[in-house]
Amino acid sequence: MADSMHARPLSDLLGFDGDGDMAITGLTSDSRRVQKGYLFAALPGSQVDGQGFVPDAVARGAVAVLGPKGLKLPGDVARIEAAVPRQAFAHMASWFYGPSPEVMACVTGTNGKTSVASFTRQIWEQSGLVAASIGTLGVESTVMTRPGGLTSPDPVALHEALASLQKAGVTHGVCEASSHGLVQYRLDGVRPKAVAFTNLSRDHLDYHHTLEAYFHAKARLFSDLAADDGAAVVFIDSEAGVRMADIAAGRGLRLITVGRAPYASIRLDGIKAEGSGQRLKIVYDAVTHDIILPLFGRFQAENALVAAGLAIGCGGDPKAAFKALETLKPVPGRLEKIGDTQSGAPVFVDYAHTPDGLKTVLEALRPHTANRLAVVFGCGGDRDRGKRPEMGVLAQDLADLVVVSDDNPRSEDAAAIRRDILAACPDAREIGDRAQAIAFAIQSLNAGDCLVIAGKGHEQGQIIGDRILPFSDIAVVNALLAGRGA
Numbered sequence: 015m016a017d018s019m020h021a022r023p024l025s026d027l028l029g030f031d032g033d034g035d036m037a038i039t040g041l042t043s044d045s046r047r048v049q050k051g052y053l054f055a056a057l058p059g060s061q062v063d064g065q066g067f068v069p070d071a072v073a074r075g076a077v078a079v080l081g082p083k084g085l086k087l088p089g090d091v092a093r094i095e096a097a098v099p100r101q102a103f104a105h106m107a108s109w110f111y112g113p114s115p116e117v118m119a120c121v122t123g124t125n126g127k128t129s130v131a132s133f134t135r136q137i138w139e140q141s142g143l144v145a146a147s148i149g150t151l152g153v154e155s156t157v158m159t160r161p162g163g164l165t166s167p168d169p170v171a172l173h174e175a176l177a178s179l180q181k182a183g184v185t186h187g188v189c190e191a192s193s194h195g196l197v198q199y200r201l202d203g204v205r206p207k208a209v210a211f212t213n214l215s216r217d218h219l220d221y222h223h224t225l226e227a228y229f230h231a232k233a234r235l236f237s238d239l240a241a242d243d244g245a246a247v248v249f250i251d252s253e254a255g256v257r258m259a260d261i262a263a264g265r266g267l268r269l270i271t272v273g274r275a276p277y278a279s280i281r282l283d284g285i286k287a288e289g290s291g292q293r294l295k296i297v298y299d300a301v302t303h304d305i306i307l308p309l310f311g312r313f314q315a316e317n318a319l320v321a322a323g324l325a326i327g328c329g330g331d332p333k334a335a336f337k338a339l340e341t342l343k344p345v346p347g348r349l350e351k352i353g354d355t356q357s358g359a360p361v362f363v364d365y366a367h368t369p370d371g372l373k374t375v376l377e378a379l380r381p382h383t384a385n386r387l388a389v390v391f392g393c394g395g396d397r398d399r400g401k402r403p404e405m406g407v408l409a410q411d412l413a414d415l416v417v418v419s420d421d422n423p424r425s426e427d428a429a430a431i432r433r434d435i436l437a438a439c440p441d442a443r444e445i446g447d448r449a450q451a452i453a454f455a456i457q458s459l460n461a462g463d464c465l466v467i468a469g470k471g472h473e474q475g476q477i478i479g480d481r482i483l484p485f486s487d488i489a490v491v492n493a494l495l496a497g498r499g500a
């Protein structure tokens with residue numbers, strides 16, 4: 015971002031080898047965004063090597079280039095070499111934009127990051143703090159909002175947003191840390207006072223290849239990013255949770271475990287459906303808190319407790335944090351009830367896009383379904399193919415009516431993605447067009463049935479090839495329930 019008022023001398027930057035006696039006006043790792051006076055980070059990527067774009071960047075006005083050791087540069091451009099250029103770039107972005115909100119928290123895990131980030135922001139806001147969350151839903155706060163892009167934004171976008179929030183008076187910020195974001199050092203330069211882990215299950219194996227590598231990507235939040243005197247909030251009721259807690263303890267972080275385990279610091283001692291919510295018995299520090307959570311589904315209670323853990327880990331009063339759970343508002347597109355059909359069957363939109371997410375949401379709805387549970391879902395293109403049959407099996411086992419449709423086929427053949435799923439759930443109905451799939455499912459509902467449309471949640475588009483066609487599950491359902499057609 016060009017900002018001549020904001021030119022900063024590179025000599026301010028310590029710890030990097032190279033020329034430093036000059037000022038830069040902005041920085042980017044995309045040569046197409048370079049402006050006069052910029053630093054260009056020439057990063058080796060997953061598709062191409064950014065070093066190939068140095069001439070383009072210099073032609074557009076770059077005055078400095080950051081890259082790996084042995085970087086080849088034309089004449090009068092400052093050189094900065096780093097052993098881990100992406101990490102150095104993130105620290106530079108943090109340095110360039112300046113202060114972030116005073117208290118930062120980050121959350122990782124296969125599922126639940128957006129929910130925990132939203133709940134943490136809501137708890138802070140209930141305590142009268144000016145707070146923000148950054149992640150899949152973009153930037154959310156009372157002072158500034160921005161639309162979503164990547165779950166963990168590029169370091170320049172992230173640090174620019176954090177600095178803008180700080181200037182606008184935000185004191186407390188929470189970021190989603192995706193596994194891609196963590197291994198690509200997008201969040202380095204953020205020093206979270208509290209970090210959280212929700213769970214680990216199959217996803218993104220196209221990128222990380224093994225579940226072990228995927229776990230280690232997430233573990234960076236605990237081993238490398240958390241502040242030395244920070245707190246680690248870990249959902250402990252799984253093997254991955256226990257391992258993450260060990261890593262946190264090994265670093266000397268203040269450990270706040272969450273779960274049903276008898277030794278959990280925030281123990282979920284009782285959970286009972288009550289009206290459209292749940293009554294929770296929470297034990298913390300030998301005190302029992304009896305609260306009504308206005309959300310249903312065990313997983314939402316678990317996410318809410320992890321959020322309370324983050325608020326406590328950042329110095330918040332435990333009693334106020336648990337009390338604030340009574341006012342939580344649902345997160346858009348996460349087990350969101352859109353309405354009822356004329357026969358009274360509820361229709362939900364949810365963002366389950368992993369096998370564990372789909373299982374979790376179907377199991378959460380089953381006790382609220384007197385007759386048939388129906389699901390519409392698909393799988394994203396250019397993403398882990400192995401999750402397709404796993405989601406097919408789970409849908410077949412846990413739902414009574416399954417409609418397989420499209421969910422962002424991207425560069426892949428949509429019909430081939432559906433075939434990968436249908437191989438594991440041959441009884442499912444195949445309707446590629448998502449609006450038609452939703453219409454078919456809604457028409458099939460009778461009294462006592464329940465429908466969930468999974469995978470796209472809050473999304474506003476269907477990605478086909480390199481085009482994003484406007485599309486929203488929520489809008490389609492609303493139109494159908496209002497009798498206007500899809």
Ligand SMILES: CC(=O)N[C@H]1[C@@H](OP(=O)(O)OP(=O)(O)OC[C@H]2O[C@@H](n3ccc(=O)[nH]c3=O)[C@H](O)[C@@H]2O)O[C@H](CO)[C@@H](O)[C@@H]1O[C@H](C)C(=O)N[C@@H](C)C(=O)N[C@H](CCC(=O)O)C(=O)O
Nearest residue numbers: 043044045057059060061062064067164165166168192194
């Ligand atoms: C696989 C992946 O994560 N790629 C991310 C990565 O791109 P890359 O560096 O590997 O890209 P590349 O195309 O090889 O290019 C290498 C370098 O050359 C530069 N370049 C390229 C072309 C040019 O003309 N000039 C130029 O300078 C690029 O800007 C880049 O710096 O770094 C880029 C900048 O931060 C990201 O935008 C990009 O995200 C892509 C678009 C993406 O789709 N990522 C998804 C998979 C992702 O990150 N998802 C996570 C997970 C969500 C979850 O929790 O489930 C997320 O955080 O959203």
Ligand SMILES: Nc1ncnc2c1ncn2[C@@H]1O[C@H](COP(=O)(O)OP(=O)(O)OP(=O)(O)O)[C@@H](O)[C@H]1O
Nearest residue numbers: 124125126127128129313348364365366371374375
């Ligand atoms: N604690 C949980 N355990 C299992 N499944 C969950 C949990 N929390 C959420 N889910 C499922 O995952 C979906 C996505 O939730 P959420 O958006 O909070 O996760 P996320 O980690 O931010 O996802 P993304 O990786 O896309 O950013 C939900 O709609 C629900 O189906």
Ligand SMILES: N[C@H](CCC[C@H](N)C(=O)O)C(=O)O
Nearest residue numbers: 367393394397421422469470
């Ligand atoms: N953060 C996830 C979101 C997936 C959402 C689903 N609608 C899809 O496109 O696969 C990803 O990028 O893999």
Ligand SMILES: [Mg+2]
Nearest residue numbers: 127128150165
């Ligand atoms: Mg998210």
